[in-house]
Amino acid sequence: MRRRLRTTLPPLAVLVAIFALWEAYVQVSGVSPILLPAPHEIVPELWRNADLLWSNFKVTAEIVALGLAIALLVGFVLALAIHLSPPVRRGVYPLVVGSQAIPIPVIGVLLVFWLGFGLTPKLAVIVLICFFPVVVTTVDGLASVDVEQLKLLRTFDASRWQLFRFAELPAALPAALSGTRIAVAVGVIAAFIAEISTAGTSAGLGYEIITDLRNIQQPRAYAAAIVLFAFAIACFGVLGLLERRLTHQPARPVLAFTYRQRQLPTGDNS
Template sequence: MRRSALRTLPAIVLGAALLGAWEAYVDLSGVEADLLPAPHAVASALWSNGGLLWRNFAVTAEEVVLGLGLALLGGLALAVAIHLSPLLRRAAYPLAVGSQAVPIPVIGVLLVFWWGFGLFPKLVVIALICFFPVVVSTVDGLAAVDPEQPKLLRTLDASRWQSFRFAELPAALPAALSGARIALAVGVIGAFIAETTTPSTGAYPGLGREIITDVNFQTARAYAGTAMLVAFAIACFYALAIAERRLAPWSIRTRGETR
């Protein structure tokens, strides 16, 4: 416990130093509060608008988690298909890369036309933004198996499926989880994009929409909302890192091992 506290100390010190510098800058430069609110003003906005921000945050968090789940399912399925079929690799890989260049507002209206103002079109946007790192890192992980391994398994009479299940799939798990961590980091901004491109009719539209509404007239509240998104992204990233240690402990211990 003491050790993990020590490990987080550098991040806390750096964060505190940056906040101090920010506070000093606002104080000394006299920049207007609507342009850049001081950290203490952001903190007080967070305190006094806690209920509103929290309810919006709950909406956004749900979108991120479900959207990421969708991206993981889709990304893993596509990666496995690409790995098993060279034809599909040649056909689908360029399109997957290209999909990352599509500006979401272009298709936002279409998504709303298809699926309405609810949660689902937002999940589609997040999944579209998040699936790519999952696909790339999983495909690489699946291909990184020692080329001697399939030979060995064949002489043990393993079928193609058994070779995949016993060797390739577990070997790719750490890479897939790394991909998921990258996906998660972009997933939070993905939720922001989703909320601002596909309107919602719910009582609370989500933190992204709230920030966009606040940014001109309630700048401190917009910063407070942003701080929540930042904290959420960090928390999720490390939660996944812990999950990786649990699910694929060998990847940490054997990393860097040379043959």
């Protein structure tokens, strides 16, 4: 319990401090509420529009969950293919890097022409944004295995699959999880970009924010942004739980960012 307090209290305190400063700034500077609404206007919007925000949240949450699932799958499969096959590495890896140079608003418009107004173009945008950190970190992780360890396993007559299972995969896991963390962290942003850059969107928190801003309902737009913010943190928390399962680590705070004990390379002198 004390530990839980220790991990949740500091960020909450910082959050409250930021809101207080914000409120003070708005009061003192006399800035127009259309340009910057004060927290005391924003926060009540959260329950005043609870139904609206909830239904939009569900739309966004769905594309985030689906998009991330596809992005992770694509990311891991691509990383494996790049790792296992030199031709794939030479042929595909540069394009993977290049894919991040595509301006998303442009591709968003184009994707709608190709994929229609439904869910698909939004998922495509999310996947395009989120698969990249997964591929890069997983490829690096798989390559980080100690070659001498592979040699050792081969003297035990390990098959290719066993080399992967007993050496490469566990060696790659921390890096792959880091990539997953980045993907999840940007997943919500990616969903927002997907919603505002594809035509024919009529629901979702991103859509909500954009239309509210157009209709000069600034406090509600900010309230929607707060929901997005909370959602991003929740996604991160869920990932932390999954990670704990996967790495068999003892219980530790899900949102603790300094969590992984750095293991220095074993202390021999070679």
